[in-house]
Amino acid sequence: MVVTIFIVSLITFFAFQIIPGDPVLSKLGVDADQAQIDALTNELNLDQPVIRRYFSWLTGIFKGDLGNSIRYDRDVGEMILSRLPVTFSLSIISMLLVIIFGIPIGILSAKYDKKASGFFINFLTQVSMAIPSFWTGILLMYLFGLILNWITPGAYTPWSENAFEAFKSLILPSLAIAIPNIAVIVRYLRNTILEQKNQDYTRTALSKGAKPGYVLTRHILRNALIPVVTVFGMIAAKILAGSIIIEQVFSLPGLGRLLINAISTRDLPLVQGMILYFSVLIVIINFLIDIIYKLIDPRIKYT
Numbered sequence: 539m540v541v542t543i544f545i546v547s548l549i550t551f552f553a554f555q556i557i558p559g560d561p562v563l564s565k566l567g568v569d570a571d572q573a574q575i576d577a578l579t580n581e582l583n584l585d586q587p588v589i590r591r592y593f594s595w596l597t598g599i600f601k602g603d604l605g606n607s608i609r610y611d612r613d614v615g616e617m618i619l620s621r622l623p624v625t626f627s628l629s630i631i632s633m634l635l636v637i638i639f640g641i642p643i644g645i646l647s648a649k650y651d652k653k654a655s656g657f658f659i660n661f662l663t664q665v666s667m668a669i670p671s672f673w674t675g676i677l678l679m680y681l682f683g684l685i686l687n688w689i690t691p692g693a694y695t696p697w698s699e700n701a702f703e704a705f706k707s708l709i710l711p712s713l714a715i716a717i718p719n720i721a722v723i724v725r726y727l728r729n730t731i732l733e734q735k736n737q738d739y740t741r742t743a744l745s746k747g748a749k750p751g752y753v754l755t756r757h758i759l760r761n762a763l764i765p766v767v768t769v770f771g772m773i774a775a776k777i778l779a780g781s782i783i784i785e786q787v788f789s790l791p792g793l794g795r796l797l798i799n800a801i802s803t804r805d806l807p808l809v810q811g812m813i814l815y816f817s818v819l820i821v822i823i824n825f826l827i828d829i830i831y832k833l834i835d836p837r838i839k840y841t
Contacts, residue, residue, distance in 0.1 A: 539822070542821050543814075543817060543818055543821060546813070546814065547599075547814060550809075550810050550814060550817075551592050552588070554804075554806050554809065555588050557804075562575055562579050562584065595807075599814070603615070604807065604810075604814075605807035605810075605811065607800070607805055607807055608803075608805045608807060609803045609805045610805075614807050614812075615811065617796065617808065618796075618811060618815055621793045621795075621796050623696070623697065624694070624790050624793070625778075625781055625792035625793040627697070627708055628708055628711055628712055628715070628781050628785070629774075629777050629781060631708055632712040632713075632715040632716045632719070632777045632781075633777060635720065636716050636720050636773060636777075637770075639716075640719070640720045640723030640727070641723065641727060643720070644723055644724040644725075644726070644727030644728050644766075645727065647659040647660065647663075647725075647727075647728040648727070648728045648732050648735075649754075651728070651732060659724065660725075660728075663720075666718050666720065667718050669717075671714050671717070671783065672714070672784065672787050674714045674717055674718070675710070675711060675784055675788060676787060678713060678714055679787070679788065682710060689706060689707065689710060691788070691789075692789040693707055694707045694788075694790055694791060707788075707790075708790075711784045711785070711787070711790060714784055714787075715777055715781060715784055719773045719777065723769065723773070726766050727762060727763075727766050730762035730763075730765050730766060731754075731762045733762075734762050735758060737761075739757060740758060760834060763834055764831065764834055767831065767834065770827070771824050771827035775823065778820065781793075781794050782795075782797060793815075796808070797809065797813075
């Protein structure tokens, strides 16, 4: 984890040193005089060697200081924390939808594999995987916002003001993110269940008189979940990335919109801090996935 985060910090910092554009001019404008440019360059330590600036930034991270935003002139850590509830809520609701709908539908898809209902589920998952999340979001917003008038497009209510309205404003963007990922879980789970059904232990359990439902839930599903958990770890990272675009579509004041604005204005400290945050979160998710392997299958040992 530490090595991965260190490499990400290196790539993040040095990539923005070679991208064209001047963060000083993006804040002051092209009409700024040389004295203003020199003063801001010195204030941001941009006149220092790049290696020195990197280690200064890295030292600040260990102290809990991600620097100040060039555009907003605010502490980067505080800005991330202020936008975190929106993105975090959006990601959690999306992941819950993936689990709640993906696993049962995947089991049904495998159970009725050679029947019309199984074919219908496979068709729906194929279509869901092919449609981008942002387009699904636009369709949902048009249907539930403009036609049915169930929500107000572009409106967001904080959890502290009204929890129900906050959930209402997040359910459609969460659904837009979750739909293609539900389809991925369904297809992976279906394939792994069908594969496990042909294993010797399944035939042995059935030959001993165990009911098919018991064999499915107690034996097949547990083994089938291991590759699905791996995919779910990748989906969790994908959901975090997908929220960046969806927040733009639904005008949600989350980290995604903040990151896009920071990139467009070359607000380097803010971009670096946010990418580091996303990277740490994804690394932690993958670490938790490794622990879940052990919980699902006790035979897995880490030595």
